[in-house]
Amino acid sequence: MPLLRILHTADVHLGATFGFLGARGREQREQLKATFSRVVGLAIDAQADLVLIAGDLFHTAYPGTSLVSEVAYQLGRLDKEGIWTLIAPGTHDPWREGGVYENPAFRSLPHVHVFREQDLTAFPIPGLDLVVYGAAWWGERRDPLAGFRPDDEARFRVGVLHASIRLPGRVEEDDTWVDRSSIAASGLRYLALGHWHSLAEYSSGDVVAFYPGPPEPLGPESGEGKVLIVELGEEGKVDVRPVRVGRRRFLRLDLDGPDLVGPEDLYARLRGMADEDLALTVRIRRAWGESWIGVDWEEMEEELAPLFFHLRLEVQAPTTGSIRAEDYPESTVIGRFIRVAEREMSGLQGEDLQVAQEALRLGLFHLVGGDD
Ligand SMILES: [Mn+2]
16 A cells, blocks of 8 residues: 555647648647546546646647636645645746636646746645645756755655656756756655657666656657556555556667568558558658659658548658669660660769769659659
């Protein structure tokens, strides 16, 4: 039996627009709200004591009224169950005069607290023997955990912050960061982080620290749509369990023409990946040569698109630099053309060479059927 159960989420980005999804953008924008509602449902079902939101709950500091009331309704569901929600404003939804976190809809919920200082502030939670330390992002480049020492008698101490981790040689400068040494020295049992968009652990010393990533994926490289259920037990025990709540998946697939038999093979492969919740971007390199002549890429994309949430085929256009003779046997027209051209060009220089290179480029262009 855990003594304290926390649901940790961050980077929800409610209100984000998804221009790159075209007509489907609106649906994903709606899905962010549906997934957030699922997160709230999970906190209730899991009988969490509190929910920590480590920044970027909203995509902007001034979201529209209907979105604010929707979120206030969701936080109200937690409030009614006596579940606390603690929010550390992030880079996208910073604490601002007249901004979203000053909205009466938030202030009227007794179990909701928004951190508004840039210094870590203690928020003791009555009845749980817990103090939550949090800060708001204010755009100053400093480590809010530097020199921090907790000053309380509580049994449990957790932190909530929107920040990068400073990783020497990799991440040195950002709008906000914490050093691993300050995490290790913080005396916190658990640090709930937000800002980086994928699930990652940065536990340091005895302090367990995680980024959950967005609960609903926002695009490629934005995690798998998970929240963390964090359980604090006896003797410093911390158990962290990721739970998938997101609906959509974003995937980028790189394919190389010479590894594919031809367009039918590609078509069959993509058909086999059909998934109405998958946004798939396929990058196709070097799809030129006999078997690819005359492929109508737009038509292929149109035919396959209904099998996915979103599908985009990015086809690399051929250039002389990207076509290599060794990809094409002498027996093929292109193979022979490249070899003859290279032989002719070997003795040329200056303007003659430029003219010959242009001739090769145009010839290849016609042979492989590139775009105009
Ligand atoms: Mn974010």
